[in-house]
Amino acid sequence: MKTLSILALGLASQLAWAGTAEDITDGVCFYQHSHYKGAEHCYLPGQSVSAVANRDWSSIRVIGRGAARIYKGEQYQGDSRNVMANAYELNGMNDAIASVQIYRRSSDDFACMFDHDGFRGDVHCLAAGQSESDLTAVGYNDATSSMQLFGDVAVTVFENVGYGGKSQLLSRSTSDFNARPGGWLDDNISSWKAVKRAKRDQEVAIELQERLGDKAPLHGSTVLGSHNSFNSSAYNNTEGFVSPNQRRSLTEQLEMGARMFEFDAHSYWSDDVALCHASDGDCFWSPWLRQSMRRLAAELNAWLNSHPRQVLYLYLNDYLGDGDKALLGQVVASSFGTRLYRPQGCENLSPEISNQQVLAADRQIVVFSDRACVEGLVFARGDFESGHSVRDDGTDFSGRNYVDGRFSRAYECDHPNCTNVLNAEQVRQAQLAGINSVAQDQLVEDGKALYQLWAFDPAPASHYGDWQAESRSARLTANGHYYLAMGDKGELLRPLCHDGSGWRLAPQAVGFDEAAAACAAINGRFEAPKYLVEADKARQLLAQQGVVQAHIAFGVAGGRWQAD
Known part of the structure; x- marks a missing residue:
């Protein structure tokens, strides 16, 4: 295992600006304010800044295979962080970055730690095959509260420097070490190692079902989904937040196989779309219920950085006023950039669309709204979807037929105000009736997300082993x-x-x-x-x-x- 070293990056020192997050494919962008707001400065691999002029950067976005080493001192001195993932709200590095070096990440398998839960605060990363025996050396000792894992990577974390004391192997992301896995880890990690791992059988089963449907139109395939995906206690643990639909972050939902997400879009801010699952009155008077679309859309995009053959679908429940469409378009364009599959003008999303069609255009994400389109950026839903509300229409799918040439979606309602959910057998009945996606609430690891797998067994009697062999x-x-x-x-x-x-x-x-x-x-x-x-x-x-x-x-x- 090799130790992480900036000397291996081989960077040329130069000062340059590369454009915007909307039009670069690989790079790193720094923002004046948190949640990727304010003045934006983007750089390409191989570029560097030996003395940041204003030292007013508060958030960082990583695009494609871009990565950065950031320093508290000029001329690449002082405490540093290796940045391969987004940091939407910097902590100790807030308004303190004095120099940066941008490089191209060589692996899609890497892990990133954060010093607050919910992937908040400063970020520091390792690629598979790298290790750090003393996090004190980068000013990050005993500071980790959440961790994102990308690609096929596993991390062993240690209580003491030099890989000593208690240790634990992690193979999934966690938005809160205090809750998962709990124990001694929160703010108590002093060294760590990252290695490439084999896919779990569940991951193989999910991927095989996805690849099976790549060429099929969406109305003739299965897409695993989550309901009110943003409305998660992973992002909001305030006392007033009593009705979360999810307990896991978008990253964790992606790891469980979700590929279709749902955002409720509101217009309470002038520089961002607010995501809120409540009445308009509650969203207005209770700002703690709102989430930033810039932040969460960027989290989806960051996952795609290490999954170049995946396609995601983002469905907007659109509560925006007509005058806010330009803002929505700006947020979508800047969040997804060159990965966005764009409509030709203003058009309805066709149920004939396929993953292969999106990938053939060198794109990875499709955004559509239940109201009007945003020209050249967001599709209108049109007659794309045939919806089934479990709360309103019940859990019995016997005698129903949703095979009508449209994409058919059923959605649950599971939080303290409603408990309308589908068990494994009811999900199977829904699929046999033609439901293409069940937008599920309360997704958890090894749990109900697996209900939507019909093709391959996620826990076979013998492991899938050489599942990618040509034979x-x-x-x-x-x-x-x-x-x-x-x-x-x-x-x-x-x-x-x-x-x-x-x-x-x-x-x-x-x-x-x-x-x-x-x-x-x-x-x-x-x-x-x-x-x-x-x-x-x-x-x-x-x-x-x-x-x-x-x-x-x-x-x-x-x-x-x-x-x-």
């Missing part, structure tokens, strides 16, 4: 709670084919590589079912013909799982 492929199974299983391409199975009107099985058992030809011989196409409605139809076909497993067009090609 691996998927097959449809006739039995079990999960519809797909992993196997080898060489196994002889009958292929699942689609003839344009329905599913068929090729008559002969062949290997995966011969399946396309076997389907073509019966005027069909070798395909894979992309969401549960289609998978269930195909499973019924297997049952009718007494077939236990069938090849489907989903396997590893070029190191990545790809469907037909």
Whole structure:
């Protein structure tokens, strides 16, 4: 393991300004005020500032693979921090950054500690393979209260310098060390090590289900979602905040598989969109209920920095006045920059949109509103969604049919004022009725987010192990709670084919590589079912013909799982 050293960065010393957060793909931006407000100064990898002029920076945004070393002294002297993640409200470094060096992060696997809960305060990071034996050397000893983990990284933290005393291994982000995992960690870490780790089986199951649906239109795929995603006690633990829909941060929700998020947008500030889940009166008179959209949108964007093949969808419950659309557009544009998938003018979001379509445009996030669009920035929802409120419409999905060419979403209500939630079986019923996403409340690790997994078992009897090997492929199974299983391409199975009107099985058992030809011989196409409605139809076909497993067009090609 190598020790973190600025000498390894190899930077040229120069003073330059790179543009704005809206138009750079890799860099670091510094802001005059917290929550990424006020004067903005952005720099590219390889640039540096040996003497910051005004020393009035209060927040930092990291874009793409940009990273920075910041110092309290000029000429890169004094206490320093290694910055690979956003810092929306600096603490000891607030108005104290005297010099900076910008570099390009070489790994998507890294960890960042913060000196307050909720990823607030100063930030200091390590890439996988790095370690620090004494946090006193950077002025960060016994100061950590929350930690973000990006990519496939695990961190061992130690109570004493030199990797001594108590230790604990962390493989998930936590917005509050005092609450999770608790114990001795809060403000008591003196050394740490970061290593690359293997994906958990749950992460593999989530990723496989996502890759299965990449090419499918959203109305024919499954997207894991959260409800009132911002309304979390991870960001607000004041006494007056009594009705959170979530207990985890957006980063933690992302780690649990959420890819569609919901923000309630209000206009109480002149320089930011306020997120608030309450009546207009309560949001107005109770400012502690409001969250900054700049802050939380940037948290989503920061996660995408280390997940370049992921696509996120942000749904706005729009309570803004017509005169505030320009502000919304400015916040969206500056928060997501070159990652934003933009409408052509003012248009409705089509339910035919797919992850592949977004990625092919070199974009990663789609923002849409339940009201009017913002030209060139935010889609209008239009008839994209067919919604089902669990509170208003109940938990029984039997006899319902949401297969209507629209993206269908069900949403829960779970906080002290309502307890309208779906259990695992009800989520499965909803998916069989055509619900593409269940916007869930109170997501927790190893919990209800897994209810939306229908394809692969998140806790298989044997670990997924070599799941990315070129020899691996998927097959449809006739039995079990999960519809797909992993196997080898060489196994002889009958292929699942689609003839344009329905599913068929090729008559002969062949290997995966011969399946396309076997389907073509019966005027069909070798395909894979992309969401549960289609998978269930195909499973019924297997049952009718007494077939236990069938090849489907989903396997590893070029190191990545790809469907037909």
